[in-house]
Amino acid sequence: MATLTGPAAPPLPPTPTATRALAGAGRAVRAGWWRWTIFAIAAVYFLVPLIAALEFSLRGRDGHRTIGAYGKILSEPEFGSALWSSVKLGLMAVAITLALLVPTMTLVHLRFPKLRRVIETITVLPLVIPPVVLAVGVLGAFRTAPQWLIGTPTILGFEYVILALPFAYRALDAGIGAVDLRTLVEASRGLGAGPVTALFRVVLPNLRTAVLSAAVLTLALVLGEFAMASLLLWDTFPSWVVHIGASEADVSVAVSLVALVLTWLLLMVLVTLGGRRGGRAFVGVLTGGTRDE
Amino acid sequence: MSETVARPAQDVRADATGPGELRPVTVGPTGKGSATGESSGTGGARPGRWSRARADGAARTGLDPRAEAVGIELRDLRRSYGDVTALDGLSVTINPGELVALLGPSGCGKTTALRALAGFERPDSGQILVGGDDISAVPANRRDMGMVFQAYSLFPNLSALDNVAFGLRLRRVNPRARRQRATELLELVGLGHAGRRYPHELSGGQQQRVALARALAIEPRVLLLDEPLSALDAQVRASLRDEIRSLQTRLGITTLFVTHDQEEALSLADRVGVMRAGRLEQLAAPEVVYAWPATPFVAQFVGTVNRLPGRTVAGDLVEVLGQRLPAVQLGDAPASGTAAVDVEVLVRPEAVVVTARATGTAAGAVDPTPQDPTAATRPVPITTTGALGQVRQRTFRGAVTRLRVDLLGLTARGTAVGLDGEPASATIVADIATAQATGLHPGSDVLVTLADRPVLVSDPAAAH
């Protein structure tokens, strides 16, 4: 029967996306009122506090609407230094996280697949140990540590790497699972690349999205972390927000809202630019392992 | 194969606008479930009644042929998604116990048609009749149809046995009976030993067998197969295809099979419906679809076809490659009997005869007795001329060898080869018996003639 196939009419394989789109359309018809009920409840629950916070930040001392609180943000004396301190810590944590994880994970993926489980377990441990407890441990363990480590906020940066480990690992793991790293490295080796060249010219560019997600997650974590910073008594952006909240609550709320909206916009841009894959990388970060055949 | 089924094309052409022409015949021994179009007018949806009736039936064990087979009629189905029209007035009639394959390129609406029948899609308009009842309003879970999907449809949390027993469990068949029946069905598909395995422990072919057993377990009135073989590799595909056919014949269950693979459709189905852009182009027996396609689209989609420029001449003849052959018109071909008209002649590769020609022979000197012994015994054609060509490519395909021949020009009194007056050196594809292809290699000079059989002609514009 092979003679039946020919150049005049090559049978086209079915497009899975089209089939799935049709299935989705059918489902959309079926999903009924319950969906909208859920959406309505969610919208009320998640938006009302934001609206209330906005209303609060716009409420002037004398009862008039004013955007004064937003204007005051930049003129607060410690705003700049606190934000800068957090950004520094964030960049430090991102750099250490990537420098630590990318080569290690590449090596484990290619050379020691049996160690994958071990690495994975280690990266889950920070979820078991609450930041508060870690802070307690840090105070105990590094009591006699050198001044450069314990005497400056640097220690926070080092510990933030640990806190970000579960999320950064999953983001990178999803990326490594999506590309055939083995073949890529083998091909680059075939073309004469050395290990370092392969890491920077082949591995990193192919893990672009994953590296970006890992970096964004780490940065977001650092910019929002309060427990450790407060217990270790270092001034960061989140602790400044708390601090200012005691005297000028409206400014504190205004800053928080601005930060929230900016973070969301940043994520929207990243997801939109990255298309579905980028979005998936962010969403899949926490669960990582769920891959379709 | 075309000789055995040679019939005027008009008789077998599907006529979407006249459903009465293809009215199904009731063959069910009980005489129930007449599928004629007339009964549908009075028959409303009675889901409760017949789904309960089937539920009782499901408790039966044993795998006898079905007591009653039902006919199916899709009437003027329309469905569009925004700008995309998936079904554009599709009408198909399936006789009780028949296996009909819907064949077409991707996006032609064949899957939508099947999903509409299964109840997963709601057509914008039109009627779906099963056993004479309009089931358009019946939800999918009460349609009592067994469906096999393309792949990955087994419930991953259930063993093969529990998968097969799933429908019986929903019908509250007692555990022992459903276990027994599921075991029987697994044995029927050759997996009696694999009942305890989970889907991920089964190969793709085994998974599809379990899916088939699961669909049959509820003794459905209709079996729906949505490209069930397309995810399998070639060997498994062929063997499972044959098994599906023999099971279907044995159980006598009315079946709709959707595929984009023409080989599958032609080898499996009682009748093949070729679809394009949401409409049925032709619905007929596989041999008929192949030999007498109703439209140029069918001709091209099913099998390989050479399209050669030709010219009608008086007396229902067409002149092609310098030969005069009886013409059968297809599709929108110009009316016969008029003066010479340019047409396109559709020729299957097996109707092309290629014979070796001594190199250096001047164009025009034709050996009137071809080396093909079978051709030699035939009555002398209307014209003994043919086209000169040179073999470009040779592909061994087992019993036949496919040759791709560049046409260089015509012998004797023929006109130039080519369309729209272009003297192109067109290529023609020929399948010749491998035994007769020994002397033909790339570069060989050959003479190309057409077997002396009626050929299909169509309007050149319509073919594109």
Add this chain to the structure above:
Amino acid sequence: MSVADAPAASAGAGEADLPGSGPRGVAEWLRGTGRNGFALLGLVPFFAYTVVFLGLPTASVAINAFRTAHGTWTLHNISLSFEGIYRDAFVTSLKVALCTSAIGVVFGGLFAQAVLSTRRNTVLRRVVTTASGVFANFGGVPLAFAFIATLGTTGMVTRMLHALGFDLSSTGFSLFTFSGIVVVYTYFQVPLMVLVITPALEGLRPQWREAAEGLGASAASYWRLVGLPVLAPALLGSFLLLFGSSFAAYATAWALTSGTVPLVPIKIGTLLSGNVITGGENLGKALGFEMIVVIAVAMVGYVLLTRRVSRWLR
């Protein structure tokens, strides 16, 4: 033709999936000098780092939980941590964690499924995805302030309800008690659930739903017999993650109640920063150690349960 390509393609994929079965070339190359030990050196930084910055602090907590301020071994910290306000704190913390995780799993799961049942690639999906990412990390003082502005004594909703003649405090609800903590924690628990469960929900194939329907299943029986059993491992894992996140949360409760609701992390913070009682620091470590034990036990339970509900995966 696809038939011809299929075996080759699947062979390639299979090879890539099997760790260690790849072509020798890569292994040889990575081996560098040809010895395994050299490549193992590459793993040293990672292990060293986690030992120093995760292992040492944890060990410090674990060891000092059993020591007095003078360095002698004792069980006093542990026994003290099971008494009075500390026991209350544990009970409250567990109640809050279980309660908010349950709400988060149920409502977040329903919400994620509702979003997934809309059409693909819509703005709605993108907004929900990104907003979940933001809200899941939204906590601490900003969150507390937002809710104080909403449900506090002069909050927007409180005032609106008051204008309608409804006194919120008459229901016994107060933002600064257990009920308030639950309402506020839900604000990050639900988005966290949406993030965690969405990939698993996407893994439910439409064919399963349709196959079940074709075999006669209603929506309810599909979820009971197929959907929920398939999701069970993911649901358990999500519950555990939400439990951990709620159990460990510090900043939000601290900002909201300033310690009026006894929660373990708050107690630890107080013991650490203030000199409430002598030896309080090691009592804090005992509490911290017990928190680790609670989450570790939950994780072991999760592993055992998962093994049971996902027999079909092995």
